[in-house]
Amino acid sequence: MSGNLRPTRAEATDVANAVLDGTDAILLGAETFRGLYPFQTISIVGKICAEAEKVYNQAIYFKKTMKYGNEPTSHLESIATTAVSAAIKVKASVIVVFTATGQTARLIAKYRPTMPVLSVVIPRLTTNQLRWSFTGAFQARQTLVVRGVFPMLADPRHPEESINATNESVLKIALDHGKATGLIKPHDRIVVCQQIGSSAVVKIIELED
Incomplete structure (x- = not known):
């Protein structure tokens, strides 16, 4: 299409x-x-992509x-397959996944779910003994x-709240972001992948309004 408006067959x-x-x-x-x-x-x-x-x-x-995957599967791989399977069965509108490196979001996307994946990247505070910095922006990009x-980047000013499972503020921000972008609508079902302590949890949320 370098010189024509219509693509060739x-x-x-x-x-x-x-x-x-x-x-x-596609590049x-x-x-x-x-x-x-x-x-x-x-x-x-x-x-053309939308029609395909x-x-x-x-x-x-x-x-x-699932049939030709490696066995035994890794911990993250099991979480990813569980999240996609649950989202398909309950007809969820979106999968929300909390991640620090983006690996979990990539594993979920590998199974090409029909619903979008909202990746909430949790920032981490790091230091090289000379200065402090937050990681997360690169992983989100x-x-x-x-x-x-x-992808969306959680608030770097409160990284401990992002990791703490008892604090639902980050999840609420993620849901509000999904509503603002049109990914989430009232009464939708949402599948959430979240780490609680040392365990990973997949839960289903049904929005009221």
């Missing part, structure tokens, strides 16, 4: 097959670098991934390229 097929093959993102080169219609190209590619997602059979993909993951 081969170009449209390549984009659709990339989605059906499980690609997280455009000449079409946006020196093409005549960069904005129109992005719009058309987005429409409609015919993507997530149930078959999930079963195949890294997950932007993962399909279906919408």
Whole structure:
């Protein structure tokens, strides 16, 4: 589409097959670098991806991934599969996952759930003996390229509240963020992956309003 408004059959097929093959993102080169219609190209590619997602059979993909996965599975892998399976069964609108490195969000996204994944990155205070700094912004940006993951950074001023399971303030902020972005609507069911002490918990929340 470097010089044409309409994509060729081969170009449209390549984009659709990339989605059906499980690609997280599509990188455009000449079409946006020196093409005549960069904005129109992005719009058309987005429409093709949306149509391909409609015919993507997530149930078959999930079963195949579970069948041919390595056994025994790791702790995080088990949490990810449990969260996706629960979200599918209760028809959740979104999966909220608390993470420090983004790994749990990536594992959940690996199973390509039909609902979006709201990744709440918990900041950590680190030091190199010369200065103190918060980590988390880089980890949140890294997950932007993962399909279906919408990252948000928890408040770095209160990292202990983010980790403390008895404090639901961070979860409330995450739900409010989901409502503001249109991911969450009243009376939706939400699957939450949260660490309580040394244990990881998957819970289901049904919103009232």
